[in-house]
Amino acid sequence: MLRSIKGLKDILPQQTPQWRYMETLAHTLATQSGFSEIRIPIFESTELYARSIGGATDIVEKEMYTFPDRDGSSLTLRPEGTAGVVRAVLEHHLLESPSTRKLYYLGPMFRHERPQAGRYRQFNQFGVEAFGTEDPLMDVEVIALLWRFFNSLGLKDLTLHINSIGNSQDRENYIQEFKRFILPKLELICGNCQRRYSTNPLRILDCKVPICQEATQDAPTLFDHLSPESASHFKTVLDGLTVIDIPFSMNYRLVRGLDYYTRTTFEITTPHLGAQSTIGAGGRYDGLVALLNGPSTPAIGFAVGLERVALLLSQHLSTPHPPLFFVAGFGKDAKPMALKLLHNLRETGIRADTDYKSVNLKSLLRSADKLGASYAIILGDDEARSETAILRNMTTKAQESVNLKEISQKILSLTL
RNA sequence: GUGGGUGUAGCUCAGUUGGUUAGAGCGCCGGAUUGUGGAUCCGGAGGUCGCGGGUUCAAUUCCCGUCACUCACCCCA
Known part of the structure; x- marks a missing residue:
C-alpha cells in the first residue's frame, strides 16, 4: 500500500x-x-x-x-x-x-x-x-x-x-563568566554539553541530563548579569x-x-x-x-x-453544519426532475445531497439517514406526475406534499 | 542518529503450549411480500496473520533479519 x-x-x-x-x-x-x-x-x-x-x-x-x-x-x-x-x-x-x-x-x-x-x-x-x-x-x-x-x-x-x-553584550559578558564557572566541571557533564561548551554554552543550562542540572545548580544566573x-x-x-x-x-x-x-x-x-x-x-x-x-x-x-x-482540543469544538436536505429521486420520469431540484436547492444556498447508488426508496432513505439528513425530499414517478415532492422530517417522521415550484422557498424558511 | 514497545478483516482486538476450513464485536452491503430510514432478526462480502529467510512432516504461532508504526532520548512548536 x-x-x-x-x-x-x-x-x-x-x-x-x-x-x-x-x-x-x-x-x-x-x-x-x-x-x-x-x-x-x-x-x-x-x-x-x-x-x-x-x-x-x-x-x-x-x-x-x-x-x-x-x-x-x-x-x-x-x-x-x-x-x-x-x-x-x-x-x-x-x-x-x-x-x-x-x-x-x-x-x-x-x-x-x-x-x-x-x-x-x-x-x-x-x-x-x-x-x-x-x-x-x-x-x-x-x-x-x-x-x-x-x-x-x-x-x-x-x-x-x-x-x-x-x-548580546549582556550575554557575551555572562558567557565568559559561565564558562569560567563550568570549566572545572567539564569532565562531569554529558558529552553533548561538553561539545556545547564551545558551540553554544548557554544551552548547558537547559540540558535535562541530571548530572548537568546538578553541575549548573549553583551557576551564576544570566538574570543577575543583565x-x-x-x-x-x-x-x-x-x-x-x-x-x-x-x-x-x-x-x-x-x-x-x-x-x-x-x-x-x-x-x-x-x-x-x-x-x-x-x-x-x-x-x-x-x-x-x-x-x-x-x-x-x-x-x-x-x-x-x-x-x-x-x-x-476537546472533540466538541467544531462549527456545526447547516441542516442537510436529502433528495430521494427514483423512477424514470422523476430522476431528471430530482437532478434539477437538487441543483436548484444548492443554488438557493441550501445544503443538499443525494446518493446515486441507491435505486429504490428504501435504500434512499437509508442513505439519507446515514448521511445525517434532517429532511428527505421524496420524488418518485407519482410525485413527478403532479409536480410535487414529499418533504419528510427525518426525526419526527412528519411529511407533507409540497409543490415543486414552491419547495426552495419553503425549505429556505425551514433553515432560518 | 540511539533505545524500548507493537504489527492478525475497514476499525478495536481475540486466538493457535506449532497441526489441516483463522475468529468476535463494531462498521460495510443485502434481505425480512414489491414506494418509507434508524431498532430487531437473518444472510453476505472482506485477511499473502507486515515482509523475507531459517528450523520442522507442518509456522500466523519458534529463531534470525528487515520494514512500518509508536513511545522515549536528543531537539523543538
Whole structure:
C-alpha cells in the first residue's frame, strides 16, 4: 500500500472542523490586536535560514530539508516562519508603513526530526511578529495574544515560563563568566554539553541530563548579569503581565534554541502532551533584522505548534453544519426532475445531497439517514406526475406534499 | 542518529503450549411480500496473520533479519 511520508500526516474529515476552528480563532484574535496577515513561500534560499537561525543549532545542522534547485542553488523548506517574514518585510519595505509592522502567518513548517507524539516533520504554526518597537509593553501585548489564544480554546493547566537572556553584550559578558564557572566541571557533564561548551554554552543550562542540572545548580544566573537597561525592560514586562492578570513562572534556565533571540524569551507548556510539552514559544530578536542587512530594528514574536494544540482540543469544538436536505429521486420520469431540484436547492444556498447508488426508496432513505439528513425530499414517478415532492422530517417522521415550484422557498424558511 | 514497545478483516482486538476450513464485536452491503430510514432478526462480502529467510512432516504461532508504526532520548512548536 502507498503510505504517506514518515512524520507527515493527513488531517482527516473528522479533524478538519477543529482545525478550522483554531485557524479562524487565530485570524480573529490576531486581527483584533492589529496584526495583518502575511503569506510567504514555503521554501527560500538555504542561506536565509542558515544565517538567521544560527549555524550551530540542531535545526540548521541536521534538520533542514535542503535540496539543490535546477541551477544548482541551494533551497530549503522553511523550518520556521520568522526568517521568511523578516526577508519579506525588508524586500517589500513593510517597515515604512505603521500598518504593516505587525504581521501574522499560518502555515506548514518542515523539520527532519524523528517523529513522536506531538512532533512531526511537517507541522503547522500560527505565528506573529511585531517590528519596530522595543517598548516592553509590546512584549506584554504579544504574550497576551498568545495567552488569549490558548484561553479562548479552553486549554487548561498551562504554564507561562519567562526569562530574559539580555542583549548580546549582556550575554557575551555572562558567557565568559559561565564558562569560567563550568570549566572545572567539564569532565562531569554529558558529552553533548561538553561539545556545547564551545558551540553554544548557554544551552548547558537547559540540558535535562541530571548530572548537568546538578553541575549548573549553583551557576551564576544570566538574570543577575543583565545590564540595567535589560533588567528594567524585563521588569516592565513582568509588571505589565501582572497588570493584566497573566500568571507567569520565572525560569532562569529558559534558553531558546534559535540564535536570534535577545532579552525577553517565553514558552507556554502543558502537562498533557508527554515529552512535547511546549505548545507555543517566542521572544525578542532585536538583532535579526540588521543581521539580514536591514536597518537596525527591534522585534518580537511567537509561534504556536497547531498539531500540539489540536491534540489538546476537546472533540466538541467544531462549527456545526447547516441542516442537510436529502433528495430521494427514483423512477424514470422523476430522476431528471430530482437532478434539477437538487441543483436548484444548492443554488438557493441550501445544503443538499443525494446518493446515486441507491435505486429504490428504501435504500434512499437509508442513505439519507446515514448521511445525517434532517429532511428527505421524496420524488418518485407519482410525485413527478403532479409536480410535487414529499418533504419528510427525518426525526419526527412528519411529511407533507409540497409543490415543486414552491419547495426552495419553503425549505429556505425551514433553515432560518 | 540511539533505545524500548507493537504489527492478525475497514476499525478495536481475540486466538493457535506449532497441526489441516483463522475468529468476535463494531462498521460495510443485502434481505425480512414489491414506494418509507434508524431498532430487531437473518444472510453476505472482506485477511499473502507486515515482509523475507531459517528450523520442522507442518509456522500466523519458534529463531534470525528487515520494514512500518509508536513511545522515549536528543531537539523543538
